Amino acid sequence: MSNTKSRVALVKTDDRKKGVKASLRALKINPVKGKDVLIKPNFNTADVTPGSTHNDTLVALVEEIWEMGARSISVGERSYPPTRDVLEQKGVLPILNKLNAKVIDFDDLDSKDWVLFKPKKSHWSNGFRVARPILDSECLISTCCLKTHQYGGIFTLSLKLHVGVVPASRHGYEYMQELHGSPHQRKMIAEINEPFTPALVILDGIDAFVDGGPMTGKRAKGRVFLASTDRVALDAVGVAILKLLGSNENIMKPKIFEQEQIARAVELGLGASSPSEIEVIPADDKSQDDRDRVLEILKKG
Numbered sequence: 001m002s003n004t005k006s007r008v009a010l011v012k013t014d015d016r017k018k019g020v021k022a023s024l025r026a027l028k029i030n031p032v033k034g035k036d037v038l039i040k041p042n043f044n045t046a047d048v049t050p051g052s053t054h055n056d057t058l059v060a061l062v063e064e065i066w067e068m069g070a071r072s073i074s075v076g077e078r079s080y081p082p083t084r085d086v087l088e089q090k091g092v093l094p095i096l097n098k099l100n101a102k103v104i105d106f107d108d109l110d111s112k113d114w115v116l117f118k119p120k121k122s123h124w125s126n127g128f129r130v131a132r133p134i135l136d137s138e139c140l141i142s143t144c145c146l147k148t149h150q151y152g153g154i155f156t157l158s159l160k161l162h163v164g165v166v167p168a169s170r171h172g173y174e175y176m177q178e179l180h181g182s183p184h185q186r187k188m189i190a191e192i193n194e195p196f197t198p199a200l201v202i203l204d205g206i207d208a209f210v211d212g213g214p215m216t217g218k219r220a221k222g223r224v225f226l227a228s229t230d231r232v233a234l235d236a237v238g239v240a241i242l243k244l245l246g247s248n249e250n251i252m253k254p255k256i257f258e259q260e261q262i263a264r265a266v267e268l269g270l271g272a273s274s275p276s277e278i279e280v281i282p283a284d285d286k287s288q289d290d291r292d293r294v295l296e297i298l299k300k301g
Contacts, residue, residue, distance in 0.1 A: 019225030046089035146205035186260035232271025
């Protein structure tokens with residue numbers, strides 16, 4: 001990484017509309033103006049937030065991106081059950097239609113639109129495929145939740161969110177079986193992120209799972225939103241917040257940058273490589289105390 005620090009905006013809030021707007025404004029950037037924007041939400045299932053992206057968060061994000069001058073907005077996803085079923089259960093299809101946002105159901109992609117990658121020194125046995133809309137996106141925005149992952153991931157923030165750009169077994173590939181059956185699962189999660197780079201990542205941490213997850217779990221009130229252009233920095237701050245809330249031993253014991261997802265992402269050059277390379281920005285005076293507490297935990301590594 002360069003000498004420029006990765007900036008993570010932090011907003012203390014119980015209001016999702018404010019969280020989206022204030023976190024993006026705090027970064028003082030506009031990567032969406034005049035661009036075709038693709039949003040990747042957390043719609044792995046239709047479970048109640050933080051099991052999935054809250055509809056209010058998605059609406060606020062779409063509205064804010066339009067306000068920032070996007071040329072077009074699409075929402076793209078591959079869910080664990082059939083994606084269309086999840087979108088219908090969430091009730092987002094009429095909402096997105098009203099907001100003039102297109103839906104790209106990755107289940108509908110042709111086989112040629114699942115693009116194969118075989119990175120060197122990958123922990124995937126024969127590489128993996130990525131949905132072409134992700135790769136072709138002029139401006140990718142990812143929005144994740146704040147939660148632990150009981151099935152080997154340990155946590156599911158922005159890096160883990162992107163497992164949803166890889167096909168499920170119903171597409172004729174066994175990548176999810178390989179991922180969840182591997183002792184290298186957390187490294188493989190990071191490796192999925194290598195072929196593409198989001199322009200923005202937004203984390204809704206108003207509600208959190210501090211144990212269990214990703215669909216259901218032990219709940220806590222995080223009352224926070226994060227935004228960053230750096231997936232690694234955002235995940236590091238997210239793990240620090242889980243530590244602050246009091247989580248399971250897989251979160252509490254290891255140092256943040258020793259977590260395998262983060263360590264492998266650093267090896268791949270995907271973002272900040274240490275706490276010293278991250279600047280956590282409070283969006284307003286009300287967010288300052290939370291920022292200070294999170295930063296104290298983050299600095300311990």
